[in-house]
Amino acid sequence: MLTRRRTFAESLQYAVTGVLAALSGMAVGHLVAGVFNPASSPVLAVGSTVIDATPVTLKDFAIEHFGTNDKLVLLLSVGVVTVLLAAVAGALSRKRPAIGIGLIVLLVALAGAAAMTRPLATVTDLLPALSTGVVGIAVLLWLRRSLGQRRREGSTTGGSRRSFLYGAVGVTAGAVVLGAIGQKLGTASSDPSTVALPKATDPGTALPAGLDTKVPGISSFTTATADFYRVDTNLTVPQVAKGSWKLQIDGDVKNPFSLTFDELIKMPLIERSITQTCVSNEVGGGYMGSATWLGVKVTDLLDRAGVGTSADQLLSTAVDGFTISTPLAAVRDGRDAMIAIGMNGQALPAVHGFPARLITPGLYGYVGATKWLTKLTLTTYAKDQAYWTRRQWATDAPIKTSARVDTPAPLSTIKPGMTAIGGVAWAQHRGVGLVEIQIDGGAWQKVMLGPDAGVDYWRQWYLPWNATSGSHTIAVRATDLKGQVQTDVRAKPFPNGSSGIQQIVVLVS
Numbered sequence: 001m002l003t004r005r006r007t008f009a010e011s012l013q014y015a016v017t018g019v020l021a022a023l024s025g026m027a028v029g030h031l032v033a034g035v036f037n038p039a040s041s042p043v044l045a046v047g048s049t050v051i052d053a054t055p056v057t058l059k060d061f062a063i064e065h066f067g068t069n070d071k072l073v074l075l076l077s078v079g080v081v082t083v084l085l086a087a088v089a090g091a092l093s094r095k096r097p098a099i100g101i102g103l104i105v106l107l108v109a110l111a112g113a114a115a116m117t118r119p120l121a122t123v124t125d126l127l128p129a130l131s132t133g134v135v136g137i138a139v140l141l142w143l144r145r146s147l148g149q150r151r152r153e154g155s156t157t158g159g160s161r162r163s164f165l166y167g168a169v170g171v172t173a174g175a176v177v178l179g180a181i182g183q184k185l186g187t188a189s190s191d192p193s194t195v196a197l198p199k200a201t202d203p204g205t206a207l208p209a210g211l212d213t214k215v216p217g218i219s220s221f222t223t224a225t226a227d228f229y230r231v232d233t234n235l236t237v238p239q240v241a242k243g244s245w246k247l248q249i250d251g252d253v254k255n256p257f258s259l260t261f262d263e264l265i266k267m268p269l270i271e272r273s274i275t276q277t278c279v280s281n282e283v284g285g286g287y288m289g290s291a292t293w294l295g296v297k298v299t300d301l302l303d304r305a306g307v308g309t310s311a312d313q314l315l316s317t318a319v320d321g322f323t324i325s326t327p328l329a330a331v332r333d334g335r336d337a338m339i340a341i342g343m344n345g346q347a348l349p350a351v352h353g354f355p356a357r358l359i360t361p362g363l364y365g366y367v368g369a370t371k372w373l374t375k376l377t378l379t380t381y382a383k384d385q386a387y388w389t390r391r392q393w394a395t396d397a398p399i400k401t402s403a404r405v406d407t408p409a410p411l412s413t414i415k416p417g418m419t420a421i422g423g424v425a426w427a428q429h430r431g432v433g434l435v436e437i438q439i440d441g442g443a444w445q446k447v448m449l450g451p452d453a454g455v456d457y458w459r460q461w462y463l464p465w466n467a468t469s470g471s472h473t474i475a476v477r478a479t480d481l482k483g484q485v486q487t488d489v490r491a492k493p494f495p496n497g498s499s500g501i502q503q504i505v506v507l508v509s
Contacts, residue, residue: 018088
């Protein structure tokens with residue numbers, strides 16, 4: 001029994017050496033990636049590959065259940081699996097060092113392969129994985145030697161025990177420091193706060209005051225930039241220095257050209273208030289926001305380029321190679337599609353696409369809102385497929401008419417008496433003409449609409465309600481300006497956006 005316990009304790013110690021070797025290797029790899037390309041960090045590269053390979057249903061599940069924490073959950077999952085495999089490698093190295101080292105080499109090879117499968121990968125993207133492998137193996141061998149020395153000197157020798165402990169603590173501290181430095185390097189190349197934006201040549205109509213100061217609990221008429229939703233495939237936010245950034249226009253055009261950031265902001269600028277919606281937004285969900293955007297009209301760039309006769313798609317490319325396809329007709333039909341450089345009076349934050357992004361009113365983000373934009377290519381759907389198109393999402397995805405209850409909150413308990421039912425409704429590029437609510441299955445009744453900021457912006461709404469004791473079910477629906485009533489047919493986000501009527505239950509007590 002004593003021998004078994006000693007064997008288990010030794011195996012556990014060797015497993016710890018594997019974990020520490022992996023942590024130190026990943027920290028160094030993260031540091032090297034921060035110098036060359038943050039996205040090539042081993043954990044991030046593997047995580048991005050997992051995202052690309054994940055089925056649509058599983059992605060929808062992650063977004064629905066984890067929300068904006070889906071990326072964190074993925075990274076933690078990759079990290080946990082890596083640590084567990086590293087522990088196995090360390091335990092195996094107790095009697096078979098070659099097998100333990102071989103497992104680490106395999107993990108490093110997978111990380112390197114993942115980095116090289118990214119759209120714009122270069123040979124330097126292998127460096128983080130290689131440095132991870134070298135440091136990981138070196139630390140494993142060093143800690144094994146420390147354990148071996150302890151075994152030779154006897155397990156009760158305090159000096160050898162302290163030597164291993166000090167080494168383990170030192171490796172852990174070093175990993176934390178190096179990882180933090182790598183993270184700092186990976187987020188230090190862009191600073192939108194230093195960008196002074198010019199005034200709009202065409203500022204449009206100023207936003208009126210909203211209902212949010214009148215109806216507690218209703219969504220703000222303008223979504224604060226810090227509260228604006230973020231849904232994308234990026235595990236690390238691209239850091240782009242405006243001095244080195246260029247926007248290229250090419251493909252089926254007569255005059256291909258490129259613009260620097262300074263050249264772009266010297267063009268005529270428009271300012272428009274536009275509501276953006278993510279296709280992953282479930283009925284009644286929060287993946288939407290309304291902001292005032294400053295930018296250059298896409299048609300100004302297309303007119304300068306001279307669009308050919310065959311293109312039916314505007315293929316936009318981000319700095320990391322990610323692509324989105326937008327129907328060309330949608331950006332040429334008079335809507336204010338723009339290359340946005342500003343958001344709510346400030347330069348775009350890095351998380352929302354600095355230095356420039358595409359905004360296409362009326363279309364879900366996955367077909368009209370490329371962040372970290374660097375290229376616009378006039379092409380055809382027959383020739384080129386974008387990221388989501390290859391995954392069978394719809395090519396033409398107009399945002400569906402919908403409405404949401406903000407207050408009272410679902411499943412909340414409120415006091416009897418006069419209160420307000422309120423929320424927002426949207427039908428981008430068609431406009432909201434009517435919002436109705438239904439209480440406890442009764443007749444649909446009109447509500448009071450908030451200010452009208454145009455067909456591309458949401459409408460706030462509310463209805464005074466004398467709440468009586470008991471449980472109540474509240475439903476809401478919207479009708480656009482063309483008279484089309486929001487459908488009650490329930491659909492999931494794939495392949496062209498969710499639909500259905502939101503119903504909430506409120507307890508009055």
